[in-house]
Amino acid sequence: MAVKYPDLTKAYCKCSTARIQAEFTQAEYIEIIKIGIEEQKQKLLPVFPSCFSDYQNNVKKHN
Numbered sequence: 001m002a003v004k005y006p007d008l009t010k011a012y013c014k015c016s017t018a019r020i021q022a023e024f025t026q027a028e029y030i031e032i033i034k035i036g037i038e039e040q041k042q043k044l045l046p047v048f049p050s051c052f053s054d055y056q057n058n059v060k061k062h063n
Contacts, residue, residue, distance in 0.1 A: 001059065008058045015051035023047045 002009040020029065024047075032043050 005059055005062060008055060008062070011058075012051055012055035015054065016048045019048040019051060020044060 024032065032040055035043075
């Protein structure tokens with residue numbers, strides 16, 4: 001997706017990063033990235049669902 005839609009992917013990454021920074025302190029985030037990927041998903045994915053929805057909708061518009 002990043003190769004096919006670089007601008008949309010960049011916007012998604014910016015949105016996700018902003019949401020993570022708003023939700024967690026730097027120390028909390030550092031602790032999160034030390035845990036396993038499944039646990040990371042449980043903690044991080046709920047923070048930015050609207051970013052992903054926007055990304056999916058924008059990709060569909062470009063198809």
